[in-house]
Amino acid sequence: GDLSDAWSYDLYLLYAEMSSPQEYIGDLSVTRMIDATDIIGDPDDPSTWECRSGNPNCVPWNIFSVGGVTPEAINYISINMVMSTGTKTEMIDGVLNGDLGEYGLKFPTATEGIQIALGADFRTESLYVHPDQNWEAGNGSGQGGPTVRIDGSYDVAEYYLEGLVPIVQDAPLFKDLSLELGYRFSDYSTAGGADTWKAQGSWAPSDLLKLRLGIASATRAPNVRELFRPQGLGLGGSNDPCANEPGQAPAGTLEQCLLTGMTAAQYGNVPANPAQQYNTLNGGNPLLETETADTFTAGVVFTPPSISGFSVAIDYWDMQIDDTIDAFDADSVITGCMNSGDPALCSLIQRDRAGSLWLFNDGYTITTEQNLGTVYGEGIDLNYNWLISLGGAGFLDTSLTGTWMIADRISTPLYDFDCVGYYGNQCEPQPTPEWRHRARASWETNFNMVFSLAWRYIDSVLIDDASPDPDLQPGDWDLETSRINDVYENPAFNYIDLAWTWNFGGNYQLILGVNNIFDKEPPLAPGMNDNDYGPGF
Numbered sequence: 001g002d003l004s005d006a007w008s009y010d011l012y013l014l015y016a017e018m019s020s021p022q023e024y025i026g027d028l029s030v031t032r033m034i035d036a037t038d039i040i041g042d043p044d045d046p047s048t049w050e051c052r053s054g055n056p057n058c059v060p061w062n063i064f065s066v067g068g069v070t071p072e073a074i075n076y077i078s079i080n081m082v083m084s085t086g087t088k089t090e091m092i093d094g095v096l097n098g099d100l101g102e103y104g105l106k107f108p109t110a111t112e113g114i115q116i117a118l119g120a121d122f123r124t125e126s127l128y129v130h131p132d133q134n135w136e137a138g139n140g141s142g143q144g145g146p147t148v149r150i151d152g153s154y155d156v157a158e159y160y161l162e163g164l165v166p167i168v169q170d171a172p173l174f175k176d177l178s179l180e181l182g183y184r185f186s187d188y189s190t191a192g193g194a195d196t197w198k199a200q201g202s203w204a205p206s207d208l209l210k211l212r213l214g215i216a217s218a219t220r221a222p223n224v225r226e227l228f229r230p231q232g233l234g235l236g237g238s239n240d241p242c243a244n245e246p247g248q249a250p251a252g253t254l255e256q257c258l259l260t261g262m263t264a265a266q267y268g269n270v271p272a273n274p275a276q277q278y279n280t281l282n283g284g285n286p287l288l289e290t291e292t293a294d295t296f297t298a299g300v301v302f303t304p305p306s307i308s309g310f311s312v313a314i315d316y317w318d319m320q321i322d323d324t325i326d327a328f329d330a331d332s333v334i335t336g337c338m339n340s341g342d343p344a345l346c347s348l349i350q351r352d353r354a355g356s357l358w359l360f361n362d363g364y365t366i367t368t369e370q371n372l373g374t375v376y377g378e379g380i381d382l383n384y385n386w387l388i389s390l391g392g393a394g395f396l397d398t399s400l401t402g403t404w405m406i407a408d409r410i411s412t413p414l415y416d417f418d419c420v421g422y423y424g425n426q427c428e429p430q431p432t433p434e435w436r437h438r439a440r441a442s443w444e445t446n447f448n449m450v451f452s453l454a455w456r457y458i459d460s461v462l463i464d465d466a467s468p469d470p471d472l473q474p475g476d477w478d479l480e481t482s483r484i485n486d487v488y489e490n491p492a493f494n495y496i497d498l499a500w501t502w503n504f505g506g507n508y509q510l511i512l513g514v515n516n517i518f519d520k521e522p523p524l525a526p527g528m529n530d531n532d533y534g535p536g537f
Helices: 030-037 071-077 135-138 224-229 254-259 330-340 477-486
Strands: 007-020 022-028 080-099 115-131 150-171 174-188 192-204 208-222 230-237 278-282 292-300 310-326 364-366 368-388 395-411 416-417 435-444 449-458 461-463 495-505 506-515
Touching: 007 461, 022 030, 071 080, 080 135, 115 224, 150 224, 150 495, 174 208, 224 461, 230 364, 254 330, 368 477
Parallel strands: 278 364
Antiparallel strands: 007 080, 022 080, 080 115, 115 150, 150 174, 174 192, 192 208, 208 292, 230 278, 292 310, 310 368, 368 395, 395 416, 395 435, 435 449, 449 495, 495 506
16 A cells, blocks of 8 residues: 555455375384294194284284284284474564655655665475374384374564665766665574675666676575474485495495594494385474575676567576585495594484494484585576567567586585586486576467466486586496486477466466476486485476
């Protein structure tokens, strides 16, 4: 609403909830397996067998002879588990917009006054994980450990001020010279206070050309999943170089294995897990700190007056994010500790009383969320728009938005690599092509209908194991296998979308659309962590 000629306001409330129920079917109960294998009776007469516990529902589970397991025994030890999870957001936001030109606050060289926005918002973010008794007690043998019941939340209050300051307008070589400033203070109940600011300038010497430049410092506090996802034991490790097969020496030296918490007496006497599964402590971390980013942008906009409705914008951007939030994988932690002796890495390895990472539940590698390192990105954005008159047939609205990636680098105590042009277990969860774009052509008819054709293009990428960077090569992946599985290179992909919109009756709109009209299947990647089934490309 409007308060006066100078002031207007906008106020809104938001409530959103996402529910994600989960069910695990056909796991095996730890307690029932113990119950069903502790049997009394005549060993030679199965009719006398019964469970020592006296549980009338218990069925003996004979795993000691071929064909000894009965369907009744399987039904007894099998369990289904259910868990209710979800997130919730509650928010109130208000902003006051003011045109200070109504009070004469403007530069004498400008035709418009200073414009400001004052605002505040208050938000609560929450996450809940409510497992059933079997999940919470760790009674499912395939779960790795118990799932902790969680009700986590945080509050944030934010206050912000933005200003648009026209300095020179409608003057020779200064069609417009403006400055845009902004500041925001965010007070998180978990991460504390954080400052965000920006300073941007634009200069348009004429209608044809505009130059723009900007710097900013931004922050991102950890979200509810990163903070409160239940911590619990899982089976996330696949190798322990300090364990050994019978009769063989460990792959790691004594000096290296001492760094991982193993004792000299244990060295050479810790069995490797024949299933190649090692305990990890996974989950969120309520002690996470805020990510911070420094950004720089510079761009140019062309709007030729001789071509009606035409504009092209090219922007260079450079961004560095420090204290990025992520989780190390267990194998990398162990390897990094052995190679560098970094105390921060070695402290994440907790060996049990036998010196192993799998025999007992107190042996594991910590893979919870951490503030790990630095992410650096650099690229060039292209934005094109042209609204073409078709006379009595309406308009043809064409556009293209694309990005040329120059760098997508992550640096941590364990590794430092660039993912531009690659995809895979290191460069996950999605490919980072050098070029990708979305182009659209829409026919806006004179009879309230719009027909749109969109083209999504994703450039080709190589599997990250093919990179010459040693940090992208785990050393255990055969590139010939990648070629056989047709995952050495994902070729360029083109997806075509169609949409139709009809506005009728003055107040109604009908929208129909089909994405990927040629049903182009996304690539699958055998052996990839996320590329098989998760986000898709």
